[in-house]
Amino acid sequence: MTSLPVASPGQKKLGLVIDLDTCVGCHACAVNCKEWNAGGVSAPLTDRNPYQDAPDGVWFNRIHSYEAGTGTASRTVHFPRSCLHCETPACVTVCPTGASYKRAEDGIVLVDPDRCIGCKLCSWACPYGAREYDVQEGVMKKCTLCVDRIYNEALPEADRVPACVSTCPAHARHFGDLGDPDSDVSKLVAEREGYALMPELGYAPVNRYLPPRPRAEPPAPPAPSGPPDIAGALLRWVDRVLSR
Amino acid sequence: MNPAFSVIFFTTASGAGYGMLFWLGLMAAIGAVPASGWFGVPALAVALGLSTAGLLSSTFHLGHPERAWRALSQWRSSWLSREGVAAIVTFIPALVLAVAWMAGAVPGRAGTVTGLIAALLAMLTVVCTAMIYASLRTIRQWHQPLVLPVYLLCAAFSGAVCAAAFLSCYPAGDPRLPALLAVAFGFAVLAAKLAYWRRIDRPVVAPDATGLGRFGTVRPLDPPHTEENYLLKEMGFRVARRHAARLRRIALMVGCVLPILLMVLALAGLGAPALLAAVxxxxxxxxxxxxxxxxxxxxxxxxxxxx
Structure with a gap:
């Protein structure tokens, strides 16, 4: 059913918290996501022309790098983009077949590939570019929040997190229940003032982004000295040459 | 958005088909059409043929056309599903109307009732088509109050042009009413489209998609991928402003002004050739x-x- 499940109080809302302060833009999350999901419930994640001109393929993570601000105040921010598992996702309600659905028990948004007719309307309805069409399979694909990992009892408990989270070398990705105010992720969001993307569109994304921390004050420029210290400069040069 | 041929043909052809059905239903209800089934059945066949061609075309862009029937299931939440249901349900009164026409019940009470039902359902189908687009908050130019009226007016206008042309081919047919309607709705489309374009041309402040606006201007530094992906192929289509301006003029001149002139010429006595050329x-x-x-x-x- 593409009608949304009725949210109960204390509803479990599984999602990701992505730290834009520590993300180094290495794309490991995208690669490990691709690796896991190419064999997971959404398999295969088809690539077209992978070794030729204009390669194209299905990926659930895309990592943008932006420059925010201008001049000396600017900063580079790496920005991983994936499904935000919205509370009121239009991608689900526009689906004419019931292939797209939001799970009542944990809020994960999924696509049933056996029901999808490949009309692509859900990808039009998503403002975050979370859905990518698999041309070869003729169905829409999207992040599953690694539903086949997080409940997988064949995996050690520590590995029962989405592939992108487990692989992040900078610990910039956190996974948990954002519906529980006492969960680690909720506390992290509260502490770091995590924000939702484009909340004004009304889809109530679950994932949160932690903004880059304020920068430390730049060191004061060296005080202008008096007349040039030629003897000192000579000594420093001698010191540099001798210490080679 | 990528202008896929199959979807554009779908909305144009099925709009004209349901628009023609709308007018045929209304004219059958008021008895403004030839009573002979030899007029009614082919006329309805043309209208339904246009709609069917459009609907079939819309399945060509599906990844799994053989599963298209599944699209009828989610009418509670999805405008696309509602559109599919409405499109098919409309065929029922249209076919009953065809039978009634053959049986000599048009004009008559049976013709009036089925004609009105067919007209109403045809209109609802176009409403659903428009709402598929108008309900998407992600696309500014579609999430506009004028999108629904434009779709309805275009369907009414194109349907009237088709109905007038078809009536003119029939010896006992009087195309004056649909030709007049086409003139009126042609002007309405013209006005609605001009208002729509003025509306979408208004400068808008783009939303802060990344939430990084707090630091100042956000400029892409490194793209996530070097080639076009699905998102950019489907949603990244860009049309040059200059071309768009020219195409807008072509759309209105060829699509509205010329057919209106041809309708006027036909009403002034030129008859069938002008009406047929307008289609x-x-x-x-x-x-x-x-x-x-x-x-x-x-x-x-x-x-x-x-x-």
Missing amino acids: PCMLIGLFVERWLFFAEATHVVRLYYGR
Whole structure:
């Protein structure tokens, strides 16, 4: 059913918290996501022309790098983009077949590939570019929040997190229940003032982004000295040459 | 948005088909059409043929056309599903109307009732088609109050042009009423489209897609991928402003002004040739109009790519 499940109080809302302060833009999350999901419930994640001109393929993570601000105040921010598992996702309600659905028990948004007719309307309805069409399979694909990992009892408990989270070398990705105010992720969001993307569109994304921390004050420029210290400069040069 | 031929043809052809059915139903209800089934059945066949061609075309862009029937199931939440259901349900009164026409019940009470039901359902189908687009908050040019009226007016106008042309081919047919309606609705389409374009041309402040606006201007530094992906192919289509302006003029001149002139000429005595010539003009013009509707639509996801 593409009608949304009725949210109960204390509803479990599984999602990701992505730290834009520590993300180094290495794309490991995208690669490990691709690796896991190419064999997971959404398999295969088809690539077209992978070794030729204009390669194209299905990926659930895309990592943008932006420059925010201008001049000396600017900063580079790496920005991983994936499904935000919205509370009121239009991608689900526009689906004419019931292939797209939001799970009542944990809020994960999924696509049933056996029901999808490949009309692509859900990808039009998503403002975050979370859905990518698999041309070869003729169905829409999207992040599953690694539903086949997080409940997988064949995996050690520590590995029962989405592939992108487990692989992040900078610990910039956190996974948990954002519906529980006492969960680690909720506390992290509260502490770091995590924000939702484009909340004004009304889809109530679950994932949160932690903004880059304020920068430390730049060191004061060296005080202008008096007349040039030629003897000192000579000594420093001698010191540099001798210490080679 | 990528202007896919199959979807543009779908909205244009099925709009004209349901528009023609709308007028045939109404005219059957008031008895303004030839009573002979030899007129009614072919006329309905043309209307339903246009709609069917459009609906079939819309399945060509599906990844799994053989599963298209599944699209009828989610009418509670999905405008696309509602559109599919309405499109098919409309065939029932249309076919009953055809039978009634053959049986000599048009004009008559049976013709009036089925004609009105067919007209109402045809209109609802076009409403659903328009709402597929108008309900998407992600696309500014579609999430506009004028999109629904434009779709309805285009369907009414193109349907009237088709009905007038068909009536003129029939010896006992009097195309004056649909020709007059086509003139009126042609002007309405003209006005609605001009208002729509003025509305979408207004400068808007793009949303802060990344939430990084707090630091100042956000500029893409490194793209996530070097080639075009699905998102950019489907949602990244860009049409040059200069071309769009020219195409807008073509759409209105060929799609509205020329058919209106031909209708006026026909009413002034030129008759069938003018009415028939108006059909291809209207179809080409509305096709360009629908192409622009897609090509000029900008999806919010493009902001992540700095487009």
